[in-house]
Amino acid sequence: MESKVEHAVDQLKSGGIRLTPQRYAILQYLIKSFTHPTADDIYRALSPQYPSLSVATVYNNLKVFVDAGLVRELTYGDDSSRFDADMSDHYHVTCTNCGTIVDLDYPPVKEVERAAASLTGFSVLGHRLEIYGLCPTCKGMHS
CATH class of the missing domain: 3.30.1490.190 (Ferric-uptake regulator, C-terminal dimerisarion domain)
Structure with a gap:
């Protein structure tokens, strides 16, 4: 599991994307999660450890990860997008x-x-x- 996180970190760094502690925590949470969380789910899970984390920060970082090809946004007609770090065809x-x-x-x-x-x-x-x-x-x- 750590190798997936480290691979994703390397991919971000090679794309010139700075890795903040919050960004790392969001990425790690997504890679270890199999629940396809919403941005709010991620915020609720991480905010106790990162009091300065905001929902906007989570959304902004998810966009960075989607744009970098590390995370897939799942939009299935409900009001909240969910996010999946498994980029394989499934x-x-x-x-x-x-x-x-x-x-x-x-x-x-x-x-x-x-x-x-x-x-x-x-x-x-x-x-x-x-x-x-x-x-x-x-x-x-x-x-």
Whole structure:
């Protein structure tokens, strides 16, 4: 896990981005998190250790990480973006009740991209598959 953090730090430094303690803490939190947190989640988790941290600082740093290609912003129609430091091609499943997002360990469906390119003449850059349902906790509450 530390090697992922150190690799990300090296990538930022090589891009000329200064690494403040707050920036490092946000990056480390994202890389170690599997919950796809919102900026507010990150702020609430880190503000006890960093009293001068603001929500605006978290948002600004998330933008830096997204622009640097270290973090993916997930916008699935709700009011809060979530952030994922796993930049590999993968899908997500979202709970329509509580908003939990989990990774789906399933190989990306590349034939969809090939078919889209072939049928439309587009140069396909990628795709997004959205899967919705009730997580196990919410499913138990609705049974």
